[in-house]
Amino acid sequence: MYDAIGDLMDPETMTIRQMCDAFDVTPRTLRFYESKELLFPIRDGQKRLFTRRDRARLKLILRGKRFGFSLEEIRQLLELYHVGDQQETQLKRTLEVAQLRLEDLEQRREELDAAIADMRAQMGLVREMLSDVAARDASS
Amino acid sequence: MYDAIGDLMDPETMTIRQMCDAFDVTPRTLRFYESKELLFPIRDGQKRLFTRRDRARLKLILRGKRFGFSLEEIRQLLELYHVGDQQETQLKRTLEVAQLRLEDLEQRREELDAAIADMRAQMGLVREMLSDVAARDASS
DNA sequence: CGTTTCATTTACGTCAACGTAAGCTTATCT
DNA sequence: AGATAAGCTTACGTTGACGTAAATGAAACG
Numbered sequence: 196m197y198d199a200i201g202d203l204m205d206p207e208t209m210t211i212r213q214m215c216d217a218f219d220v221t222p223r224t225l226r227f228y229e230s231k232e233l234l235f236p237i238r239d240g241q242k243r244l245f246t247r248r249d250r251a252r253l254k255l256i257l258r259g260k261r262f263g264f265s266l267e268e269i270r271q272l273l274e275l276y277h278v279g280d281q282q283e284t285q286l287k288r289t290l291e292v293a294q295l296r297l298e299d300l301e302q303r304r305e306e307l308d309a310a311i312a313d314m315r316a317q318m319g320l321v322r323e324m325l326s327d328v329a330a331r332d333a334s335s
Numbered sequence: 336m337y338d339a340i341g342d343l344m345d346p347e348t349m350t351i352r353q354m355c356d357a358f359d360v361t362p363r364t365l366r367f368y369e370s371k372e373l374l375f376p377i378r379d380g381q382k383r384l385f386t387r388r389d390r391a392r393l394k395l396i397l398r399g400k401r402f403g404f405s406l407e408e409i410r411q412l413l414e415l416y417h418v419g420d421q422q423e424t425q426l427k428r429t430l431e432v433a434q435l436r437l438e439d440l441e442q443r444r445e446e447l448d449a450a451i452a453d454m455r456a457q458m459g460l461v462r463e464m465l466s467d468v469a470a471r472d473a474s475s
Numbered sequence: 476c477g478t479t480t481c482a483t484t485t486a487c488g489t490c491a492a493c494g495t496a497a498g499c500t501t502a503t504c505t
Numbered sequence: 506a507g508a509t510a511a512g513c514t515t516a517c518g519t520t521g522a523c524g525t526a527a528a529t530g531a532a533a534c535g
Contacts, residue, residue: 210511211511211512221494222511223493223494223495224492240500240501241500241501241513241514242511242512242513243512258449261443261446262402262403262443262446262447262450263402265491265492266491267491275454275457276457278461280464283465283472286464286468287465289461290461290465293458293461294458296454297455297458300450300451300454301451303402303447304448304451306398306401307402307440307443308444309398310398310440311444314433314437315437317415318433318437320418321418321426321430324418324420324426325427325430328423329423332423351481351482351483352481361523362482363525364522364523364524366483371522380531381482381530381531382481382483382531383482405522406521
């Protein structure tokens with residue numbers, strides 16, 4: 196029996212292949228992330244079933260990778276997103292770590308802005324050279 | 336003879352050790368970057384002398400690394416900053432590549448903003464939990 | 476002049492992040 | 506039932522980005 200909503204749209208769980216298609220990664224990568232405790236798929240016999248939580252985490256993992264974080268850094272960062280009913284001291288600690296992470300991200304944004312500005316300036320120079328070349332060609 | 340300006344402030348060239356101190360990298364790293372054609376120090380006999388150009392490039396290299404670019408990607412990016420007196424078609428090509436790079440950077444900026452927003456939201460949740468815990472403790 | 480100091484080359488080692496191949500179950504198709 | 510597909514485990518291989526050690530040379534110091 197075919198169930199478009201349950202099977203395709205937003206299934207409770209997804210097989211490893213569905214995950215690979217959805218996130219453009221290989222099975223090896225997902226198993227590797229599980230072995231590193233970044234993902235925690237449940238099991239149906241032998242087979243892995245990835246939950247919404249796994250998908251949310253994978254999204255953050257891939258985002259973190261694009262920013263050049265190591266998997267270990269990402270793992271620690273993911274812990275900040277997994278706050279159960281913890282002790283007050285633990286929650287405060289989490290908040291402190293999150294604050295540091297946030298400052299790190301904001302620092303990166305500044306650098307990124309600088310990089311963008313530099314790139315724009317450089318492109319301006321190249322455009323100047325281009326118009327110079329055009330002027331030279333026109334007068335020859 | 337000691338010359339503070341020539342030796343320390345902004346010397347024409349710097350030794351490998353001066354570079355290491357200035358940029359917090361190891362000699363191995365600088366030699367490695369040279370072998371990968373990211374830097375082109377001149378030679379005084381055997382010894383490498385790093386020019387202003389090398390320093391500018393190293394700055395860009397380290398920045399690129401913080402954004403998770405591979406050295407090969409960085410090398411290609413650096414080529415955009417080395418525009419000699421080239422042909423018009425070559426300059427246009429450079430500009431096109433730079434444009435793509437720029438769009439990539441701007442895309443990353445958006446993702447980074449999203450990450451920062453997510454982190455802030457998450458911290459808000461943790462703060463809520465903290466105040467809940469405080470309220471519970473106060474009423475017990 | 477001997478000895479640290481700084482630098483060089485050559486080469487093997489390492490660690491993260493997967494790739495890839497072999498061999499084995501389990502489910503599905505015909 | 507036999508074959509095909511999807512998934513699993515185990516384990517060795519690979520690539521990028523350096524680390525680290527050994528042997529050598531030139532320069533500066535006391």
